[in-house]
Amino acid sequence: MRKSPLFIWGVQKMTKLLQLEKIAAAYGQSRVLWDIDMDIEEGSATALIGRNGVGKTTLLKTIVGVQKLTSGKMLFRGNDVSMLAAHQRARAGIGYVPQGRHVFPHLSVMENLTVGLAALAGRGAVSHEGIPDYVFDLFPKLTEIRNRKAGLLSGGEQQQLAIGRALAGRPSLLLLDEPTEGIQPSVVKQIERALRRIRVELGVTIIIVEQYLDFAWSFADSYLVMQRGKIIRAGSTHTESAADISHLVNI
Numbered sequence: 001m002r003k004s005p006l007f008i009w010g011v012q013k014m015t016k017l018l019q020l021e022k023i024a025a026a027y028g029q030s031r032v033l034w035d036i037d038m039d040i041e042e043g044s045a046t047a048l049i050g051r052n053g054v055g056k057t058t059l060l061k062t063i064v065g066v067q068k069l070t071s072g073k074m075l076f077r078g079n080d081v082s083m084l085a086a087h088q089r090a091r092a093g094i095g096y097v098p099q100g101r102h103v104f105p106h107l108s109v110m111e112n113l114t115v116g117l118a119a120l121a122g123r124g125a126v127s128h129e130g131i132p133d134y135v136f137d138l139f140p141k142l143t144e145i146r147n148r149k150a151g152l153l154s155g156g157e158q159q160q161l162a163i164g165r166a167l168a169g170r171p172s173l174l175l176l177d178e179p180t181e182g183i184q185p186s187v188v189k190q191i192e193r194a195l196r197r198i199r200v201e202l203g204v205t206i207i208i209v210e211q212y213l214d215f216a217w218s219f220a221d222s223y224l225v226m227q228r229g230k231i232i233r234a235g236s237t238h239t240e241s242a243a244d245i246s247h248l249v250n251i
């Protein structure tokens, strides 16, 4: 029997899925990210928190490849992907749910989900399959509204669609930018349940930007706090309490 590569000497070895080394990014002359170091273990859930305008979205965009890094290095599964375009990173298994959702308003739910399949291009056998069943299993509402134009959906429905679209590309790393922003509490609960299942049942590693510390603490294992384009604090949500860092997030 083949031994699992995760087990060496009987001890579970953590595998690094994503590594950032001294990443910087800028909009024109204005530098927004400074010397970002990050190690994300396979299977983990990390909450990225910080006040408005500190660079959380820019950091996710830089990981996804929508924003160019101006210096530093990014490794995904140990391979240097710093120079890869966004579509190549998507194909490598990096999924993205942008802030504000950005579904295509004039396309139907099914058409939006189909767009997510583009990330499968070049990944052999799976590229000919349709939308994976687990998308509808996680978000049953999407089946019901499959033919509706995305622009007509509620914020919560659009968010479920945006997450479903990212999952259609079968990512191993999923980045979510404030998925609970502007969504009613009952739907926030549904999204939280779905994210847990995405992590546990699908084994997807998650980085989530989240303003609500309660949500971040109940969902993630570890947290990173950003301030003025830098990560100023990192720790475990299991051994520290949200109250310890609330002064770094609240105004």
Ligand SMILES: Nc1ncnc2c1ncn2[C@@H]1O[C@H](COP(=O)(O)OP(=O)(O)OP(=O)(O)O)[C@@H](O)[C@H]1O
Residues within 6 Å of the ligand: 027, 032, 050, 051, 052, 053, 054, 055, 056, 057, 058, 059, 099
């Ligand atoms: N396209 C852009 N062009 C120029 N500057 C930008 C652009 N996008 C963001 N910025 C600036 O970069 C900085 C970081 O913005 P970013 O959106 O990454 O912050 P954030 O932490 O995600 O904020 P929020 O909590 O409001 O979503 C801000 O000062 C912002 O004004």
Ligand SMILES: [Mg+2]
Residues within 6 Å of the ligand: 056, 057, 058, 099, 177
């Ligand atoms: Mg943002």
